[in-house]
Amino acid sequence: MNERRKPYPFDQFEPKWQRRWDESQVFHTPNPGEGGFDPARSKFYILDMFPYPSGAGLHVGHPEGYTATDIIARYQRMRGRNVLHPMGWDAFGLPAEQYAIKSGQHPAVTTRENVAKFKAQLKRIGFSYDWQREVNTTDPHYYKWTQWIFLKIYNSWFNPETNKAEPISTYPGNNPDEVRLAYVADVPVNWCAGLGTVLANEEVIDGKSEIGGFPVVRRPMRQWMLRITAYAERLASELDELDWPEGIKLLQRNWIGKSEGAEIDFEIADCALSGPEKIRVFTTRPDTLYGATYMVLAPEHSLVDLIVTEEQWPAVRDYRERTARKSDLERTELSKHKTGVFTGGFAINPANGEKIPIWIADYVLLGYGTGAIMGVPAHDARDLEFARTFELPIVEVVQPQGDEPAIGFVGEGVAINSPVINGLKSADAKKALTEWLEGRGCGKQAINYKLRDWLFSRQRYWGEPFPIVWENGKHRALEERELPVVPPELADYKPSGSGDPPLAKATDWIRYSEKATRELNTMPQWAGSCWYYLRFCDPKNDERFVGEEAERYWMGGPKPGGIDLYVGGTEHAVLHLLYARFWHKVLFDLGYLSKPEPFQRLVNQGIILGEDNQKMSKSRGNVVNPDDVIDQHGADAFRCYEMFMGPLEQMKPWSMRGVEGVARFLARVWRLMMTENQAGNWELSPRLQEIPPDKAQQKIVHATIKKVTEDIETLSFNTAISQMMVLVNAFTNAPVLPVTAMRTLLVLLNPFAPHITSELWEKLGENFQGAPLNITEVGWPQHDDALLAQQEVEIVVQINGKVRDKFRAAMDASEETLKSSARLLPKIQEHLGGKEIRKIVVVPNKIVNIVAN
């Protein structure tokens, strides 16, 4: 007999319960207005980041967050709330397309297979999703509305007066295409030849593509952009009210990168050209204007052509060409030392009227601020390096408060050598100088953001087509009734390499009408995940992206964010979480949504490492497959181990031994209530009896109710499980087991291990009355503080902070009583010897510390 006997028959009852849940649809949550909806209950929307269904199937990292949310979903149902707990598929993406390129198989086929695999795996873990709400971003019924939302964005503009998005019809200007929230622009983009597509800034890491690690180069291309920068201020400030980890908020704030300062206009000296051209710079340190001894423009700056002199022209042209050829990677690597070229032109420092040389250098970026800076070498590290390289003058204008040298001092101090603001502290000097400039019409207060507009088009097949057609070189939106725009079948999905999208090959499909042709780009993978949480509220609605009542109910509530808890990985801290907030705010502004934010509370689960403490990867051979774990130890053990490993948010290594330990715990729970008869069948333990628990048992049961409840609320699942282990250990050798105590244990354990607890609950019900037959109908227990109260406490006695003895004393005994009892202890007397007591510190119910020498 090779098959090792299971320590308890999970292999029989786990599939049984999963089938029953499926058949009875117990975890289906009706919407308001539907049959079975109970308006008396409050809502709880708990969401997982939906996965990309890859061919590799689920790995143990996915179910970590999913188990956490499942525990809370089941817990909240038992607390009597209407719980929305859905799952779906973020299924547009590169692997399916690349597989299609190789095999010719349509990506939809691959996707369908992978989804089936993922779904089967998730069901095997016993998650309580409402599968009637399943969504798939590649389903035309879904992406119809993704395209619809794009049209809303396209047909809106951001009104700075009202600080929100409005329909484009309210725009008073005469060229609405200039202000649309979705627009076309010739912009320097991140072109990735390896992937055959452009990428968003967020998708480029160290000059390489986030996916695949191919080199990325800057190249001007005509692309769709979303005006996310209009929302920079709100995206940053409205983070304040959200219950997110501070670290993630900071990551987003840094990405948005707000900085306050001033814009200052420098006149061009000896300008041979007609018209008073000026060069505008942005600075966060207007107080250092007197120290500006030169100026630098980005090589691509449009004014360079106007100011460069005859004899400097060859050098400038050469430098520009070299800069253009550099990839982002090279530009980063070469950032160590400064390069640049003098243009031959000069500008006038508006503070002191001095003539300062204008340079170009690639350390000044076209995309940030105005693409031009004033060089203040004394008080900026980069400017100092540049000035030293090219021997430009250095003028100190800030006096440090300490004894550091003024040159190279970048902190705040006192203004010097600056007639208008001398003696002022930096903060006041900034304000004073900005006002002074404003008065003379050559400067004003300004705010800048690092955030760029979102490059929203991709040269791919497997993505949402844009609901846009082109006619006479102009873009135009399709009508709502023309949605969804479904991509054509193709024989060859390969990108052309030139930047032409694969859709260019579908010559029939392209032709929209006699005169108009379709947009050939597709949307990036982020599009579908920007709003899937809304679709979950009402996934089958064909009239609207989400029904109004469903949206109000599930996405409503007293807080700014509608979703009560969102769990997922940190890798989405600035991508998905920023994009989704942006779309949400646009839809909110246009009146389609109840709340300005989507995700009220966010929790990031930590990465699970392999047993070797390394990141799991195929090449290392340390990947753990959930199916194998479930085969051996069952779904309940798998779930409990995932939670018992350590704090949810922490990175931690997998351990098969650890799984065994948790499986042993569940087996002990099983054997607590079941025994094996001589025929080898499990039957109810004769130790179970309908008697009240004794005092000690009652105390531990209520201590466990308290601890497990609190720990679920704070997502401290590991310590909740420990406490239940303590309880089981305490009952393991009891001659008689009170049924009520066992029932409480089963309810507490149910969210963690739903199968074994359902099975045992049912077995108990067959022999003992007085409880619902199904554990899902049971309410969550409440602990009784009176039962936890102690009459006696142990008092620790220390001498000079070292524990020397302990004694028991009545609860809330007076300080005097504790003092004298402690001093009378023989061990204490011995230790004190001839020492003189200088002081006695008493902490009631805890400690007596005798200070002596």
Added chain:
RNA sequence: GCCGGCGUGGCGGAAUUGGCAGACGCGCUGGACUCAAAAUCCAGUGAUCGCAAGAUCGUGUGGGUUCGAUCCCCUCCGCCGGCACCA
């Protein structure tokens, strides 16, 4: 370089308005059961010294505050994550 997080037994981790460090689990050691093994149950398990009672040391390093510090402050070291010429 800048920003953020973390550092506790052989291992995963627990403990915080500053009050018995090491809960729970793994591993290990011994015992019970067994012809034997597995499984299960019981006991022990931070280090050093000691037959023992017990003593001393101990939460990355060094210092400080305090009757008392894993917890608060300062210094340094290490690891992880993010940003990276952002003017």
